[in-house]
Amino acid sequence: MTPLKTEIDTLIIGAGQAGVAMSEHLTRLDIPHLVLEKNRIAESWRSRRWDSLVANGPAWHDRFPGMEFPGCSPDSFVAKEQVADYFVSYAAMNQSPIRTGVEVLSVERNQGQAGFTVTTSEGVINAQRVVAATGPFQRPVIPAIAPQLSRVQQLHSADYKNPQQLPEGGVLVIGAGSSGVQIADELQRAGKPVWLSVGPHDRPPRAYRGRDFCWWLGVLGLWDAAASQPGKEHVTIAVSGARGGHTVDFRRLAAQGVNLVGLTESFDDETVRFQNDLAVNIQRGDENYLALLDAADAYIARNGLDLPPEPAAREFLADPACVTHPQLSLNLTDAGITSIIWATGYVTDYSWLKVNAFNEQGKPQHQRGVSSEPGVYFLGLPWLSRRGSTFIWGVWHDAKFIADQIAIQRQYQQYRAPSDSL
Numbered sequence: 398m399t400p401l402k403t404e405i406d407t408l409i410i411g412a413g414q415a416g417v418a419m420s421e422h423l424t425r426l427d428i429p430h431l432v433l434e435k436n437r438i439a440e441s442w443r444s445r446r447w448d449s450l451v452a453n454g455p456a457w458h459d460r461f462p463g464m465e466f467p468g469c470s471p472d473s474f475v476a477k478e479q480v481a482d483y484f485v486s487y488a489a490m491n492q493s494p495i496r497t498g499v500e501v502l503s504v505e506r507n508q509g510q511a512g513f514t515v516t517t518s519e520g521v522i523n524a525q526r527v528v529a530a531t532g533p534f535q536r537p538v539i540p541a542i543a544p545q546l547s548r549v550q551q552l553h554s555a556d557y558k559n560p561q562q563l564p565e566g567g568v569l570v571i572g573a574g575s576s577g578v579q580i581a582d583e584l585q586r587a588g589k590p591v592w593l594s595v596g597p598h599d600r601p602p603r604a605y606r607g608r609d610f611c612w613w614l615g616v617l618g619l620w621d622a623a624a625s626q627p628g629k630e631h632v633t634i635a636v637s638g639a640r641g642g643h644t645v646d647f648r649r650l651a652a653q654g655v656n657l658v659g660l661t662e663s664f665d666d667e668t669v670r671f672q673n674d675l676a677v678n679i680q681r682g683d684e685n686y687l688a689l690l691d692a693a694d695a696y697i698a699r700n701g702l703d704l705p706p707e708p709a710a711r712e713f714l715a716d717p718a719c720v721t722h723p724q725l726s727l728n729l730t731d732a733g734i735t736s737i738i739w740a741t742g743y744v745t746d747y748s749w750l751k752v753n754a755f756n757e758q759g760k761p762q763h764q765r766g767v768s769s770e771p772g773v774y775f776l777g778l779p780w781l782s783r784r785g786s787t788f789i790w791g792v793w794h795d796a797k798f799i800a801d802q803i804a805i806q807r808q809y810q811q812y813r814a815p816s817d818s819l
């Protein structure tokens with residue numbers, strides 16, 4: 398293998414979808430660059446997702462503009478390995494200069510000269526600028542309330558693969574965003590007794606009046622929303638592309654046999670307590686769902702579209718007993734629960750990025766990815782520029798913007814005044 402270059406204009410760290418998109422845009426602008434990836438291209442899609450996962454959006458939507466998913470119906474939901482393969486092919490198509498198996502260990506600003514000293518597992522590189530494309534979901538978070546119980550297997554959704562991986566017995570899935578609901582559904586269908594702890598959530602309809610919700614969010618301008626609504630910053634979105642795609646419906650999950658409980662509050666040895674908020678969480682999810690139907694109806698009327706009415710989309714099953722008479726505590730042994738899956742999200746980890754690009758809370762400080770440390774850029778973070786920023790289609794547009802910003806800075810830096818040569 399050829400040794401790493403020691404000088405590079407722009408170094409991209411991470412070859413997930415963000416790094417692959419960034420490389421494409423820098424190539425278009427003729428900006429010399431290198432992508433370093435500690436594992437494989439699109440590693441997160443391969444090893445940090447469960448086996449049966451498919452993309453949450455249809456193939457026509459969850460892709461980059463430059464290539465369609467080969468051999469897929471545009472309305473299908475692509476399996477996670479195929480998503481990873483797509484990014485490998487995309488990078489090959491663009492001849493992206495990606496080095497896999499190289500970890501960036503630290504980035505430090507040079508003193509008295511431009512650029513950054515980047516220490517990697519294969520040597521030191523001097524880079525004029527760096528793009529941190531290391532992902533929005535880096536370190537799985539298990540809340541501090543997690544009990545210390547040797548009898549119960551506990552894992553994060555990032556480590557869940559399939560039902561066979563779990564011991565015999567029931568499962569408590571904590572968190573009902575897209576991961577938690579899909580995992581709970583899969584485990585229940587595999588014959589396991591399942592409890593699902595449901596917090597505040599949004600749940601758009603999978604499709605309405607003949608259009609997928611990805612389309613509706615697009616035409617209604619909601620993917621482009623610049624910031625989450627106040628108070629909704631931490632509200633998770635429950636959607637699923639599984640089994641051809643369907644609306645996440647908690648009442649239907651309950652009818653299927655999943656035991657719904659409210660937000661998990663605490664553990665006291667074997668006893669877990671839940672907040673008495675299940676009904677209100679489901680009601681707020683319904684309100685979010687109905688608001689999207691209303692906005693879609695208004696859009697259809699305003700634009701005179703001929704899309705088939707769908708009154709049945711407004712009919713809900715009756716509230717199940719677990720909602721009307723919520724279970725507020727549960728003894729794990731009595732319930733036969735032998736595993737807990739924490740579908741409780743992730744945090745970022747920029748401990749390797751030793752520059753002035755973070756606020757007092759340690760959060761990246763940036764405007765549309767251009768950080769407060771000149772020459773350092775972030776890509777792929779939630780709400781980097783808009784709601785779509787962490788998603789496949791959205792990160793491509795953010796990468797384009799950042800590439801433009803890099804080109805602008807390079808132009809200034811390359812400028813030489815006639816007097817310079819005197």
Ligand SMILES: Cc1cc2nc3c(=O)[nH]c(=O)nc-3n(C[C@H](O)[C@H](O)[C@H](O)COP(=O)(O)OP(=O)(O)OC[C@H]3O[C@@H](n4cnc5c(N)ncnc54)[C@H](O)[C@@H]3O)c2cc1C
Nearest residue numbers: 411413414415434435441452453500501531532777788789
């Ligand atoms: C369960 C799940 C399902 C999702 N489904 C969808 C979906 O259907 N559609 C959609 O649009 N989005 C989806 N997303 C959101 C998003 O598309 C993915 O999280 C995606 O992987 C983010 O891409 P990324 O390139 O920003 O980060 P990642 O894919 O995480 O890539 C970051 C890369 O950086 C590498 N890296 C990290 N640190 C270093 C280092 N120090 N040195 C070198 N390399 C490093 C990692 O190995 C990794 O390969 C999903 C997310 C999750 C968690």
